Amino acid sequence: MTDAFQSAYQEEERHLNKTLHEIEQQLERLRSVPVYTGHDFTEQLLEAGREERRQSLAKSQVQPYFGRLDFHENGKEQQYALYIGKTGFDREEAGEYPVVIDWRAPVASLFYSFTGGDEPASYEAPEGLIEGLVYLKRNVMIRKQILERVSDTYQRGGGGPAVTDEFLVYRLGENKDNKLRDIVSTIQAEQDKIIRAAKNTALIIQGVAGSGKTTVALHRLAFLLYQYKEQVSADKMIIFAPNRMFLDYISEVLPELGVGDIQQRTFTSWAQELLDMSLTEQEGADTLAYWFETEPGKGTRELSDEISGRYKGSISFMKLIQRCIEQLEHAALPDMDFVPWEGALLRKETIREWYEAEYKPYPLAKRKERVLARMHRWVEMELKKSPSPAALKERKKKASQREKSYANQWPKLEPLNLYKQIFGATKAPFWEADMTSSIPEATCSVARKDLKKGLLREEDLAPLVYIHTLLHEIEGEQRFHHVVIDEAQDFSPFQVALLDQFVQGHSFTILGDLSQGIHGYKGVHAWEEMSSWFDEEHQAYFALTRSYRSTMEIIEFGNMILDKGVHSPLLAVPVFRSGDPVRLIPYGNPGSSSRVEELARALRHLSQKGSYRTVSILTRTLQEARALHAALAAEWRDLNLIDGSEGTYHGGLSILPVYLSKGLEFDAVILADADRRHYPEKQWDARLMYVGCTRALHELWLMYEEELPAYLGSAAGEKGWPAELEAL
Numbered sequence: 001m002t003d004a005f006q007s008a009y010q011e012e013e014r015h016l017n018k019t020l021h022e023i024e025q026q027l028e029r030l031r032s033v034p035v036y037t038g039h040d041f042t043e044q045l046l047e048a049g050r051e052e053r054r055q056s057l058a059k060s061q062v063q064p065y066f067g068r069l070d071f072h073e074n075g076k077e078q079q080y081a082l083y084i085g086k087t088g089f090d091r092e093e094a095g096e097y098p099v100v101i102d103w104r105a106p107v108a109s110l111f112y113s114f115t116g117g118d119e120p121a122s123y124e125a126p127e128g129l130i131e132g133l134v135y136l137k138r139n140v141m142i143r144k145q146i147l148e149r150v151s152d153t154y155q156r157g158g159g160g161p162a163v164t165d166e167f168l169v170y171r172l173g174e175n176k177d178n179k180l181r182d183i184v185s186t187i188q189a190e191q192d193k194i195i196r197a198a199k200n201t202a203l204i205i206q207g208v209a210g211s212g213k214t215t216v217a218l219h220r221l222a223f224l225l226y227q228y229k230e231q232v233s234a235d236k237m238i239i240f241a242p243n244r245m246f247l248d249y250i251s252e253v254l255p256e257l258g259v260g261d262i263q264q265r266t267f268t269s270w271a272q273e274l275l276d277m278s279l280t281e282q283e284g285a286d287t288l289a290y291w292f293e294t295e296p297g298k299g300t301r302e303l304s305d306e307i308s309g310r311y312k313g314s315i316s317f318m319k320l321i322q323r324c325i326e327q328l329e330h331a332a333l334p335d336m337d338f339v340p341w342e343g344a345l346l347r348k349e350t351i352r353e354w355y356e357a358e359y360k361p362y363p364l365a366k367r368k369e370r371v372l373a374r375m376h377r378w379v380e381m382e383l384k385k386s387p388s389p390a391a392l393k394e395r396k397k398k399a400s401q402r403e404k405s406y407a408n409q410w411p412k413l414e415p416l417n418l419y420k421q422i423f424g425a426t427k428a429p430f431w432e433a434d435m436t437s438s439i440p441e442a443t444c445s446v447a448r449k450d451l452k453k454g455l456l457r458e459e460d461l462a463p464l465v466y467i468h469t470l471l472h473e474i475e476g477e478q479r480f481h482h483v484v485i486d487e488a489q490d491f492s493p494f495q496v497a498l499l500d501q502f503v504q505g506h507s508f509t510i511l512g513d514l515s516q517g518i519h520g521y522k523g524v525h526a527w528e529e530m531s532s533w534f535d536e537e538h539q540a541y542f543a544l545t546r547s548y549r550s551t552m553e554i555i556e557f558g559n560m561i562l563d564k565g566v567h568s569p570l571l572a573v574p575v576f577r578s579g580d581p582v583r584l585i586p587y588g589n590p591g592s593s594s595r596v597e598e599l600a601r602a603l604r605h606l607s608q609k610g611s612y613r614t615v616s617i618l619t620r621t622l623q624e625a626r627a628l629h630a631a632l633a634a635e636w637r638d639l640n641l642i643d644g645s646e647g648t649y650h651g652g653l654s655i656l657p658v659y660l661s662k663g664l665e666f667d668a669v670i671l672a673d674a675d676r677r678h679y680p681e682k683q684w685d686a687r688l689m690y691v692g693c694t695r696a697l698h699e700l701w702l703m704y705e706e707e708l709p710a711y712l713g714s715a716a717g718e719k720g721w722p723a724e725l726e727a728l
């Protein structure tokens with residue numbers, strides 16, 4: 001330990017003790033106030049405030065802060081050491097700065113945006129731009145009140161490189177369990193810009209695998225809740241993610257950041273709830289099986305824009321639906337007078353006047369409701385003119401029947417029914433026949449058959465919800481303050497445009513990676529397909545190119561697949577963290593007779609190695625994952641098979657098909673059957689291979705039969721088993 005380091009450590013230890021003492025004193029004072037349980041509203045509010053502080057201080061007591069920035073603001077007499085933590089708290093007596101500053105506060109942005117250099121640094125405060133000089137940037141790692149590590153990334157006049165990544169590299173080298181974690185202590189400048197971007201913008205973030213997209217989006221939610229507390233509330237924010245297991249995987253980050261109540265859904269479950277209908281569980285599984293469970297040697301199916309998922313997800317289909325509903329609005333009103341009984345007449349011109357002028361601003365279902373209600377009121381007024389009780393009774397009866405039959409003349413305003421009409425699965429009398437002629441014939445005939453059988457697909461949900469919104473109003477409680485879409489490359493432009501109707505101020509965080517777009521049969525192939533929906537001034541595009549998940553060796557290997565297989569220019573820039581070489585191991589090692597035995601051998605080795613907590617075998621298909629799991633289950637009772645139906649990710653040892661591994665990460669990955677037969681040289685197969693390889697944090701082994709795909713030909717990996725296993 002150098003002297004400088006020792007004195008820094010001692011200084012921080014003293015500061016930590018002082019801070020813990022301050023927290024303890026504040027907590028003691030709060031605890032000494034008896035808890036108020038009475039009915040006085042003001043007292044109740046005060047009690048709620050005290051309880052909030054008690055909880056937040058109790059949290060701070062475990063790890064009060066993680067960073068320090070010494071800053072000399074222009075015009076101030078002296079520099080201050082600003083300590084930054086997950087939650088801030090003030091001194092009880094007035095002071096220049098709080099004891100700990102919340103990481104989301106404007107001044108804390110300096111801690112993230114400052115990347116070294118002796119020039120003045122600045123941050124945007126509510127009162128304007130604040131400038132000054134940074135003297136020290138320090139990471140302080142405290143676990144359970146114990147100071148474990150002090151690491152300076154910048155010291156004014158320190159000579160060496162402006163900012164080193166030593167602390168970041170240390171954090172990235174840790175092993176991972178079954179949950180994604182917060183990164184407040186090491187947020188990077190390019191990530192911080194996204195987290196702090198203005199609320200009312202549709203942010204589209206293209207980020208390479210492992211660039212922190214998911215993590216950054218979650219931190220952004222915590223930031224928006226802090227920065228715009230008056231305008232947004234957690235229960236009005238929603239995260240859309242691909243499946244329930246992924247939602248479970250990311251479920252710890254927000255609570256770690258002190259944020260609760262944010263809705264986390266799949267698009268399917270949200271849409272089904274809104275429509276009050278359900279798809280069969282089987283539908284999702286069938287779609288995945290159709291696209292991914294192909295025979296070895298065949299590779300993924302060919303894609304084109306004629307594919308029904310692509311068409312049904314397009315803005316042109318959305319516009320077609322809009323035109324159909326507009327025509328329906330023109331044609332919906334029955335073209336007839338209303339005669340509740342002989343001798344009484346409500347002229348069609350009068351009814352049309354209500355429908356087309358007075359109720360025009362309302363959506364169709366409401367217009368219909370209003371017209372019928374007004375007609376009923378008119379009937380009641382007319383009934384009052386009845387000459388006798390007997391006539392009144394007779395007229396009432398007739399009027400009621402005729403009101404019913406008049407209402408039946410209106411079209412059924414029911415989304416599924418109208419949707420069927422669009423594809424000709426039932427008669428479509430309310431719009432012109434050529435209205436739907438632009439739907440590709442293949443899409444139309446498949447949809448017609450499906451709908452006649454009562455089969456709905458995931459791709460039908462956005463159109464159905466859209467029809468629902470055109471017919472009915474979007475209720476206040478259905479609106480969002482902010483929407484996050486993770487894995488957005490698998491979303492359609494239609495889905496985004498639909499959600500735009502539900503969110504205020506185009507407030508979106510849309511994140512994904514085109515190179516990982518393995519669901520090309522429904523997702524976007526270029527971000528312009530989505531961004532074109534938003535006006536220039538309502539959108540911003542960010543590209544994250546640094547990858548934090550994997551070692552340099554794995555990232556470089558992934559880049560080769562991107563370049564030669566996916567043909568993507570979006571290569572990843574590694575953080576300088578070196579590890580073991582990527583291994584390329586052909587099956588057929590002498591002494592080992594089968595593929596299963598060799599995969600077992602690899603799993604045995606990696607699961608016993610070091611302190612890896614998560615190791616996975618990725619297969620090309622679910623069928624292969626099932627068979628392998630059955631073969632290995634006797635040796636590993638705790639080996640999890642992930643088949644897409646589960647709601648929880650358990651970590652530990654897993655076997656899963658590669659297409660279900662998206663978004664997850666593992667300390668070590670064994671990519672089974674990484675050969676040409678399983679991954680032919682097609683762009684979509686190369687994407688699957690890319691997704692699989694980029695799941696690994698520290699170690700990646702590819703095992704294969706015969707030949708590797710050509711794009712791995714010049715692979716910068718090491719061939720064969722590691723020396724210690726080779727010798728066995």
Ligand SMILES: Nc1ncnc2c1ncn2[C@@H]1O[C@H](COP(=O)(O)OP(=O)(O)OP(=O)(O)O)[C@@H](O)[C@H]1O
Pocket residue numbers: 168171172181182183186187188191207208209210211212213214215216513516548549662663664665694
């Ligand atoms: N600034 C950072 N400091 C420390 N760790 C980071 C940082 N940014 C990202 N990470 C880590 O990198 C890993 C990848 O993050 P995340 O899953 O959010 O990336 P992603 O871009 O969504 O990945 P993918 O698209 O491959 O699923 C996680 O383990 C995350 O904790």
